[in-house]
Amino acid sequence: MSTVQTAPRWLSIDQQKVWRSYLLGSARLAERLDADLREFGLDLGEYEILVTLSEAPDRRVRMSELAEAVHQSRSRLTHTVTRMENASLVQRSSCPTDRRGVWAHLTDTGMELLETAAPTHVEGVRRHFVEAMSEEDYAAVGRAFAAVVCATGR
């Protein structure tokens, strides 16, 4: 074997266990939340778009900022927003005096759907995530993923 590269630092058995719990748990959680939202004709990515727009001034956000806020690639976001525009949940517009691109607006229909879906969604987040674990572990998960955000931003 080549000795030029450092030997891989494999995970210990315990470290692997945690990693695999995370992979399985996060996949199952996403499936459950998607299934909850399906009855409203939404998936988790679309729901996050509705939330982000609903909280913005004038309920509108530049597409470039929206992509970052909902952590989707520009191409995936464009695809999703087109679908949502066809369902009258959002509208896109570009302003002639603003050359910084296209805005997405939340429509009244979109706001109504968000308000209808939110209780079911939040109940799912509580049942399958927040209340599945102890308060201490929940706080630790918050610290842990804030640290992941920093580590992946480097």
Add this chain to the structure above:
Amino acid sequence: MSTVQTAPRWLSIDQQKVWRSYLLGSARLAERLDADLREFGLDLGEYEILVTLSEAPDRRVRMSELAEAVHQSRSRLTHTVTRMENASLVQRSSCPTDRRGVWAHLTDTGMELLETAAPTHVEGVRRHFVEAMSEEDYAAVGRAFAAVVCATGR
């Protein structure tokens, strides 16, 4: 407002903060790990398939069990495995004396690619996840997502 349904139990500000850190952190982590694997022509879902097959007796697993092990739907798995079969990484076969379905086998090419990609992947998991947080928080994340697996299985 109707009083037939119980009022939604919205998340507190602190609970929301944790939830959003998780959403953002897990999305960024997946992006990073996918980007790492792209240089080997793999994504995270395909990598998990290679790992699962490599650890199985005779390096083969029934498609139905593989779907569960890598937490993919049967339709998504079929799609992914077809792509991997075209790249000679896995092979499918059905045994005439076993009516319980189709098996996926890891090929030598698949095993070699896994061995080539593993050091980079593990380094990414360490840098962006394991070592991003304290050991205590890492252990808490393990407990938390094991609890999520239980909660979502109900």
